[in-house]
Amino acid sequence: MTSDRTNDPAASHRSAGPASIQDVADAAHVSIATVSRVINGHQLVANETAARVREAIDRLGFRPNRVAQGLMTRRSKLMGLCVPDLHGEFYSSILRAADGAARKAGYHLLVSTFTTTPSAPTPAPDPPREEEDFLSSLPLSLLDGMAVMITEPNRRVLESIQATSLPIVLVDLETKGSDRDTVLVDNTTGTREATLHLLERTPADKLFFVGGPQTNFDTLHRSQTMMETITRSGATPRPDQARFGDYSLEWGQRWAREAFDAGKLRGAGVLAGNDEIAWGIMLAAQQSGISVPAELRIIGFDDTRLSTLTRPMLSTVHVPLAQIGTCAIELLARRISDPKASPSTLRLSTSLVRRETS
Amino acid sequence: MTSDRTNDPAASHRSAGPASIQDVADAAHVSIATVSRVINGHQLVANETAARVREAIDRLGFRPNRVAQGLMTRRSKLMGLCVPDLHGEFYSSILRAADGAARKAGYHLLVSTFTTTPSAPTPAPDPPREEEDFLSSLPLSLLDGMAVMITEPNRRVLESIQATSLPIVLVDLETKGSDRDTVLVDNTTGTREATLHLLERTPADKLFFVGGPQTNFDTLHRSQTMMETITRSGATPRPDQARFGDYSLEWGQRWAREAFDAGKLRGAGVLAGNDEIAWGIMLAAQQSGISVPAELRIIGFDDTRLSTLTRPMLSTVHVPLAQIGTCAIELLARRISDPKASPSTLRLSTSLVRRETS
DNA sequence: ATGAAAGCGCTAACAA
DNA sequence: TTGTTAGCGCTTTCAT
Helix, strand or coil: CCCCCCCCCCCCCCCCCCCCHHHHHHHHHHHHHHHHHHHHCCCCHHHHHHHHHHHHHHHCCCCHHHHHHHHHCCCCCCEEEEEEECCHHHHHHHHHHHHHHHHHHCCEEEEEECCCCCCCCCCCCCCCCCCHHHHHCCCEEEEEEEECCCCCCCCHHHHHHHCCCCCCCECCCCCCCCEEEEEEEEHHHHHHHHHHHHHHCCHHEEEEEEEEECCCCHHHHHHHHHCCCCCCCCCCHHHEEEEECCCHHHHHHHHHHHHHHHCCCCCCEECCCCHHHHHHHHHHHCCCCCCCCCCCEEEEEEEECCHHHCCCEEEECCCCCHHHHHHHHHEEEEEEECCCCCEEEEEEECCECCCCCC | CCCCCCCCCCCCCCCCCCCCCHHHHHHCCCHHHHHHHHHHCCCCCHHHHHHHHHHHHHCCCCCCCCHHHHHHHHHCEEEEEECCCCCCCHHHHHHHHHHHHHHHCCCCCEECCCCCCCCCCCCCCCCCCCCCCCHCCCCCCCCCCCEECCCCCCCCHHHHHHHHCCCCECCCCCCCEEEEEEEEEEEEHHHHHHHHHHHCCCCCCEEEEEEECCCHHHHHEEEEEEEEHHHHHHHHHHHHHEECCCCCCHHHHHHHCCCCHHHCCCCCCECCCCCHHHHHHHHHHHHHCCCCCCCCCEEEEEEHHHHCCCCCCCEEEEHHHHHHHHHHHHHHHHHHHHHCCCCCCCEEECECCCCCCC
């Protein structure tokens, strides 16, 4: 049509870089307003004109510049996802689900981690506190909203979140006064179910909770629920029946060895803070010649892939990791499209998966 | 200073939303150019003026709008990271390292997956081909560059990558003609080392490679290298010594059971395509009463966390997963800052980690 | 149904 | 040293 006639879709009328809306307008002999209208579709353009414009768009390989669009529309179709860590089956499952949900809602995901500095003392001599101001390290103006998973008390992060007006969905953090959308895991049902299951064949005073960090919301809640369930059964739990460490195989092994040395392992029933800890306990037990589940019953937590890899296969409390990711993103999408909707709290339930170790 | 004097950092002179550069300029009684100068630092501003501006910035809680900045500077400080999947220890390790490297280079990471549709037939009846045009689903104009991991032949993705002018780093994909920066895993050294190690105490005709999908670059290369090494040792490998399936525990088990039934498992030495397959083989062997490593020697691949979780602990070929992520991002950062630097190819080496199963 | 023009919030010449 | 001004590429009134 025009004198400039090449097959290279990158070639444009005049500019060197990617074709702009102006290039398209020129090529189609219309104004940029008209081009904009056919791009966005929500305004009337004569069929014939629209066809001409679309042809030009294709020919020039035109893609609207999202930055420029964003400047006008104040929408980037980008969501942030902030988690304490990116590693391991746990976060991996959440992230994957979140990515899928985001794509389904027409968004892309910006991932970010922040080192959560617990208020309680950790053996770490030098807690890396990169998150001077957690939020300001993020390119907030590039995001339409953000899902933040908070697993430990963290004043600084909390404050910066309260201060911003960006749409935010909180994950795992239970806030009373907050008016933010929240996705919570209801540890109660699963923990209670697991405890009662153990209680069926194991006396209350031989039950143990071997958790992750004591500062971790989930670990805390799970230990409390277990002890509470034991109490309701008529027994009085001793302090040594709930122990805390970290979410690692090694900690599970360490605990099991100590329990073995104290003569408390045989005949016990253990609920672990996650599947890795449970696996550590199993290994240590096997080393000590204690057979699982005959002499020691073990239940993990999270229902990660790991729990199906062990032999015997690990009984565990299922945590809907994928749903956590999905729900967080869906809630966020809703919040973005309707900023003044009243905030909702989703509580995802957990439940015991009986496999072979209990 | 001004009549408008409030402690709320969100409050600005006149506008409702976040403070703009104009608000700061007004508050500091300077022009927006001056504010811009103190923000960016690379131009001279009188100390006193600068101080006044900074005070206004703090008081108004001003943050430069990254979208507007991006429109001018053509830089968003965002990188894309595209991988075939987000799940599992493998991608999880790469992603975490990439995130760290990106932050260190002053970038944030946009993650994205694309379903890679292998040319070879897969049992899947309905291969999800979301990636109509892989690149155009991404908000390219929001990115300064992109790292793409490609593990299987994929015409469509390849073509769209060749077409774009966006800075791109390729991971795992070996291209002859491409002028793109590339991060490659040198499977040769590790595979050869593992094979020779097996060859020390296991006859060549009892060696097996149990790989992932045959379309997968790494699996392909590893099997070839292993067979080649066997050949060099003076033997002639049979076709049944290299088998392909997928990267799963179940496939490992299936293979092992079949090998057992065929009387080929006892006394064999196996190199698996990844650690999960290796673990599956171990489990099946144990079920069949074959002891590892006495009667069956097994070596995994990747050196994921899983390899330290099994008992006996898995010998495996170490793949520098974290380095893959780090290098990809660093290469990308370099490419972005110097688009016309000559493309480089990094080949990260692998090596055998002897643990207990070999 | 289409075009002209005013910005969105910022950077970067160019002036002063 | 600082201000004025012209855009970056797009959307969106407001005219026509």
